[in-house]
Amino acid sequence: MKNEFTQSKHVTHEKAPPITDMEGAHGVVKRLMDRLTKGVIGRDAIIELVIIALLADGHVLLEDFPGSGKTTLAKALGDAIIDDMPDDDIVTIRRIQFTPDLLPADVTGTTIFDPNTNRFFFRPGPIFAHIVLADEINRTSPKVQSALLESMAEKQTTVDNVTRKLDDLFFVIATQNPLDLSGTFPLPSAQLDRFLFKIKMTHISRDHELFLLNNLASVLKGAGDAFPRVTRTEILDARKVVKDLVYVHPKIKEALVDIADESRSDERILQGASTRSLVLMIPALQARALAKKRTYVNADDVQSLAYFIFGHRLELAPGSGTSESVVADICRRPLESLARQSLKR
């Protein structure tokens, strides 16, 4: 059973050879994109970001109103991934609905006494999955939040002093409602820092909405089997390819550092970008380059990801405008100089 795996009902293809080149990695992205855009209408940009985060081994925090397709997106993602190790007890997707009375054990799993065997055994919580949809993450108490966040950062969880590894492909899509804040526990910035992207979703366009209504049935059905899925291994391979093959020019790194510098010296920003954000950003940039079928990171990557990476990490002084404009401001000078660099030898 090690080598063979029985195809789940989703599996529509043979086991692929390991992905080692850009072509293959980009194929993964493409398949994911195709499937997700089929199931989630009008969210192409966000889908792309989510895929980038997935390949960059980061997590995303979606901020949106209820009913805007967060769950659909997460589910579509879970549907697109084939668990090619079905015997490891880790499922493809789990959803956790966070409520104030949720306990850490509800997230991480707990040790249960089995009267039949008279033994305690560990019963994994919902975080033992490839994709975890953490719905309304700000509704739960900080201790639950921190339990989840430990798992996110370390890819492991500790229950009863036993540390258990989570799956390599552990990807959290957390959501929160930006408006309905009563009775919530907003994530402290240290915890926000764990999310690679915070994505503010807006309503989809009129055309897309109309399209959705008109084609509700087929959209609800999702991509189905018409579009090829990807396996967990393929995603992990793609991650490796991203890390190894997409080149980040030193000047790009310089620009990132410059951006962080700018954020730290900008008066409107109380707390500038963390070093971790830069560390996390590199794979994100690489992943975006892959998504764009490039072997190198360019300034466009930096610019288009900057807001999603820095937006939730910067603590703005009151009255200093939206974080979007602030991020755009701190990026301007480094990006300009980066652009000019390309004309120099």
Add this chain to the structure above:
Amino acid sequence: MKDFLDKALKASRYPLRIVIGLMAVLGLVVSFAGLSGILAALLGAFLGLLVGEVLGRWKSVRIGAIAAVLGGVVLVALLLARFAVGWSIVPAIVGPSVSLHLKTVLTLASLAFAGLALLRTVAVRIPSWRFVEIGVFSVFFVAAFAAHRDGSIARPLWLSDWAWRAGYDPSNVLLIIGAIFGVICAGLLLLESKHRLSALTLGALPLLAVILLASVEPKDLLPEPEITELEDIQNALPGGERETGLDIPTTIGTGDDPLETEQGGPLQGEGDGEGVADAEQGEGEDDGESGEEGEGEGEEASDGGAGEEGESETGDQPEGDEGEAEAEGGEEETGDPQEGEGESEGGEPQEGEGEGGEPQEAEGEGGTPPEDVQEADQPEMSFENSSQRGAPSVAAVVVFLDDYHTPSGYYYFRQKVMSEFGAYRFDETTREDADLDVYPNFPTRVDRVDEPPPWQLRTRVRARVAMIGEHDSPFALESPVLYMPSTNSNPDRFNSVYKFESMAQEVDYAELVGREARGPGWSDELLDYYLTAPADERYAELVEEILSELPDEARADPFTRALAIKVHLDQRMAYTLDARYPGWDDATAGFLFAEEDRYVGYCVHAAHAAVYMWRLAGVPARVGTGYLVDESARRGSSLMVMGGDAHAWPELYLEGVGWIPMDISAAETLDAPGDPVDSDATRVLGEMVQDAEDLKDGSKERVPFGLYMRRGLVGLVFGLIVLLFSGHYLTKAWRRARPVLARPQAVPRVAYRACLDRLAEAGLVREEGETREAFARRIATIVPAFGEITDMHVGAAFSRPTKPDADTLRANALRWRRSLAALSEQLDERTSFWRRLLGAIDPTSLYRSR
């Protein structure tokens, strides 16, 4: 080791820059400042460079602020400087000289400091402005050393003085200094530039050279001994004296018999003294200028012999002459200025030349009469040339206002006439009714000549004359009708400027036959006056002998008689400046009768002889003096009249035609033939004519210092502007051409930049902070091809550095070519032509191409 060398080389630009900056400042300042001023300027410049370097690195301050502060420093220093001399307290405390020094020091030091500090700051801040700094240095430098453009190579006197003393040619010294400066500049540029700049700056170098050349005029780089010497002599001579030493008036005073003292003429009377003075001055000045060497060395070898001889002769002669003169006629020496004059005038011009070293060359004799046959021209020409070379002082510049060219090839500029017969020579008339066609004084208003020539056979010529040096009467192309004053735009240069209107002869011999030899209103007395000749029988006999050969009817015609005499003289005359007749009272008699069948002498002899004989033959005649100028000396409408062109010629009067010169041209020349036409001298002359043209219009030459500075500043600014503009265009052109020229590895960069330039010219410019990709997307509707170009460019810039193989390179090159072509096409199609044209003209589009 290599690293160390590299570093050392790189570091050497600091001392190099200081050297070059100080050199430039020194060059600029040294010409007008004293020691304290120079030191202050140097110190200021040095500090300026240091401070500029520091300020340039202090990035948190804007350049504008720095400029303002530096401006403030200058302002304060200037105010202080003003107070230093303006406040009575300061001089009272420190003494006037110290306060003056203080002023200079403050002014120069602050200006040098602020100027260089600003330049340096800007250069450090904006790398592409480094060449401006160096350009400014160069302009400073050139401004200082180009001061000699006024015609004297020697203008940084301190330098050329030294060079002359040390035995070098200052022009070479200047060239060497220039070369050193150039090398330092180039080295500095190369050191300054990172790779990116080198192309630009190297391109700027030749440009710089061109601009410098343009501002210096190549001729200034050539030594021009003649001119300078001229100026020297002119300047050196005391006011009343003749600038060339040839002047007729001066000679007059000599009282020597010019016929005898050809060589010595000018030297003798005032002569020796003057000669010596001349020589001294010559040396004194020539030290400074390149002048002397011209002859002194170049010609001395050959000339010198003669010159020296001449002098020694002169040296001797005076005694002998004087002895004689006294013996023969105390009158001449002492008393009869008139007599002396007449001839010396004629004589001197020649002497002057002779002195100058021409004697050997002066072969042609006086002038050929206009009517004269061609052969006669030859000697003339050489005479002319030689005279120009030997005594190149410029007597005047004539600018013709009418389109007139003399048919004979010679211009006779008559200044005076000598018609009153003395014992042995002619003098200016003392009669009221004679020689009324001569205008004695410089015009102060439009003035007619008392007795204008008949209009027959003449054509009207107008011209403007600018006199250089002292003349005591104006001259005009014979025969003048009208004189009027003209504005002297440059009094420094010209002593007087006037216009004349002449009725120039266009006479044909045939037309002259059959005319009466008497003026319409002449009294008998006047006719007698013009017919007075020496009583010496030999003249009459000779005339009789000549005329006896004529057929009777021809004998009856005055002109034919005169012509026969002229031809006789032509045939027998042997021209030499060395002719001297010490034993003869009457030099003209000596000329005619000393040798059998040969008349040895020069133009004064010939003129006198001809006039005597014409008068004896019943033709009114007189001696005209002035200048005889060869047509070949003319450039455009300008004619240079050289001191060496001074000449005397015989004139005769015919009814209906008036006074006409009929010159004697010697058949033989005893003096050594001159060198072939000196094209150098001709060229210099031509340039001088041009120069003189400029001068005439106004504004060159010794300008007061303030004006010079102002003009220098204007020139500086103008030069900078030109430099900036041409620099921009050159850069544009270079960048446009780069993709074709570049190595394949560099193509993505340079080709992309070329695209950016073109887009910028079409008004498509990347916003500040916009990424290249975003820019490409933004303008994708207009130039879709730019997207791919951007990708290729950014890919080359930011992807993993690899060594591409030949195939890839070729493929890439092809891809680039195709994309560029597409871009070009799309630009042409979708942007307005005028917009692109405007962009191409706009030099600043470079700055929007980013």
